[in-house]
Amino acid sequence: MRKRVKKEEKKGAPEWMTTYGDMVTLLLCFFVLLFSFSEINVQKFEAIMKSFQGSLGVLKGGKTIQDVPFVNNGNLYQDKSTNEKKEIEDFRKLKALIEEYAKEKGLETKVIAGIEERGLTIRILDNVFFDSGKAEIKPKAKEILRYIGDILNRKEFKHKHIKIEGHTDTDPIRTSKFPSNWELSAIRATNVLRFLIEEKGIEGNRISSAGYAYYRPVAPNDTPENKAKNRRVDIVILKSSYAKWEPD
Numbered sequence: 001m002r003k004r005v006k007k008e009e010k011k012g013a014p015e016w017m018t019t020y021g022d023m024v025t026l027l028l029c030f031f032v033l034l035f036s037f038s039e040i041n042v043q044k045f046e047a048i049m050k051s052f053q054g055s056l057g058v059l060k061g062g063k064t065i066q067d068v069p070f071v072n073n074g075n076l077y078q079d080k081s082t083n084e085k086k087e088i089e090d091f092r093k094l095k096a097l098i099e100e101y102a103k104e105k106g107l108e109t110k111v112i113a114g115i116e117e118r119g120l121t122i123r124i125l126d127n128v129f130f131d132s133g134k135a136e137i138k139p140k141a142k143e144i145l146r147y148i149g150d151i152l153n154r155k156e157f158k159h160k161h162i163k164i165e166g167h168t169d170t171d172p173i174r175t176s177k178f179p180s181n182w183e184l185s186a187i188r189a190t191n192v193l194r195f196l197i198e199e200k201g202i203e204g205n206r207i208s209s210a211g212y213a214y215y216r217p218v219a220p221n222d223t224p225e226n227k228a229k230n231r232r233v234d235i236v237i238l239k240s241s242y243a244k245w246e247p248d
Contacts (some may be wrong), residue, residue, distance in 0.1 A: 091120040126231035149200025161243035164209040165234040169227035186211025
């Protein structure tokens with residue numbers, strides 16, 4: 001009688017699993033490739049969120065500029081369009097002009113220009129602009145504003161939106177004219193705005209002012225030196241991506 005030969009069973013995974021595994025691997029590579037080409041526009045999201053903050057600083061917000069060195073200029077060129085690169089280059093030229101002017105006038109520690117996420121910020125300490133507890137612009141400060149106004153009227157900056165932002169330290173202000181730090185910071189910013197409009201012809205539809213009192217410090221309000229840093233007026237020339245969220 002013939003012996004029945006048992007069919008030898010193959011060990012391991014079925015053969016179809018090899019083909020299936022190759023297909024899944026190729027699909028994974030495909031989606032990884034798609035993701036690598038994608039770009040998440042975080043800047044637009046942040047610009048939208050900033051638009052919700054009150055113009056007079058009524059809503060609580062973060063710092064106007066973080067208490068860290070300004071953004072490294074080299075990093076600003078990564079993943080930017082041609083227009084954005086040109087805009088950043090213009091900001092760098094303006095920054096150099098402001099720094100040169102401040103050095104010439106001996107104001108290097110009181111007039112500071114820096115490029116940050118929103119654009120170019122020209123920060124001027126309050127004792128350059130105003131007497132303590134007052135909002136009238138000093139005569140010498142007007143000379144600085146005339147210089148800045150001339151630059152802002154140049155072709156490359158003539159259509160940029162400008163924000164004037166007033167800030168104080170935590171020392172309370174309570175006078176008949178300024179019941180609180182809110183009024184002092186807002187009126188100081190407004191006076192700078194009016195000067196640029198009335199004296200230098202800046203168009204009113206491209207400039208705005210805001211007062212933030214002591215809610216956007218650049219240093220802790222724990223020493224006289226730090227408080228002096230927080231008493232300031234910031235002139236912010238906005239990037240196009242941020243200016244479009246400003247009211248017309």
